[in-house]
Amino acid sequence: MSLLNTEYQDDPDEGLEKSMSLVAAALADTSRVSILCALMDGRAWTATELSAVAGIAASTTSGHLTRLLNNGLVMCLTQGRHRYYSLAGHHIAGLLENLMGVSMQARTTPVTRTPQHLRYARTCYDHLAGELAVKIYEFMQHEKWISADGTALTAIGKEHLQRLGAVLNPHTRRKPCCPCLDWSERRCHLGGDAGAALMALLLQKDWISRTPGYREVSVTTSGKVAMSRLFGLALG
Structure with a gap:
């Protein structure tokens, strides 16, 4: 027993x-x-x-x-x-x-009150946020530019960003790369030094423009072409 x-x-x-x-x-x-x-x-x-x-x-x-x-x-x-x-x-x-x-029957999901022009593209401190940034982040995940948990750029990701002209700081005191939760899309966009480097690159190439005094960001005509080619985004 x-x-x-x-x-x-x-x-x-x-x-x-x-x-x-x-x-x-x-x-x-x-x-x-x-x-x-x-x-x-x-x-x-x-x-x-x-x-x-x-x-x-x-x-x-x-x-x-x-x-x-x-x-x-x-x-x-x-x-x-x-x-x-x-x-x-x-x-x-x-x-x-x-x-x-x-x-289970379909349930109602909450709807964000964020204005549409801010939902699409805006600044989040020194990096890009909004629907556009989330789509770029998803592309990077799919193409293995970033690690599975989003905390590091892969060798492929570093090579591609540097080839585009992004300046990564090897001695940064902040996180080199990190997922940043987007408060309107509720999905992650690219943060850390890599996010700042990407934002600086997009501005330098004149692919995006900032609205003075506001967080809103607009995609230029050349930016739509470039992002379609580089990130597979169909921007109207």
Whole structure:
């Protein structure tokens, strides 16, 4: 009897089964499911925005997000004084998609109030932000110009940027490269020294122009041609 009891306690499946039950329990709440479905668009949202789409109080949303965080279903990124939540990865999106296929109806996702002209292209400190910057970042990820986690330029990425004329600082005291969460697109654009170098290059080549006194950035005619050729962007 003692031997059988020992074998049961040492069963490696016991911990897995408990973890599975905890994840299932975390999903067994309509408010938490509503939050997860809102995050299915791939963007990151604040707790206030998620409370609106789930139709629950902000204090209640905080508790639900903590439960989802503890069970590895979402992750939290702090940027300045804001905290943004997103799905923990593609595997979670796949899990939710399968559940939706069985029983879930479409959910409403929050809509950003950022003006359209700022959503498209603007400055973020010394680097480019907005829809345009996010598309360039996605191109760099696809072409392996940056590492999978976005924290470093690859050898290919450095070669391409330097060939274009970007000046990278090998002795920078800031992060050489990092993903910066875009507050309107809720996806990442290129930050760090590499982001600043790219921004400086685009300005130097006269591919973008800044609106004096504002954060808005416009793409020039030559810039549309260049970005289509270099980053595969179809800019009207």
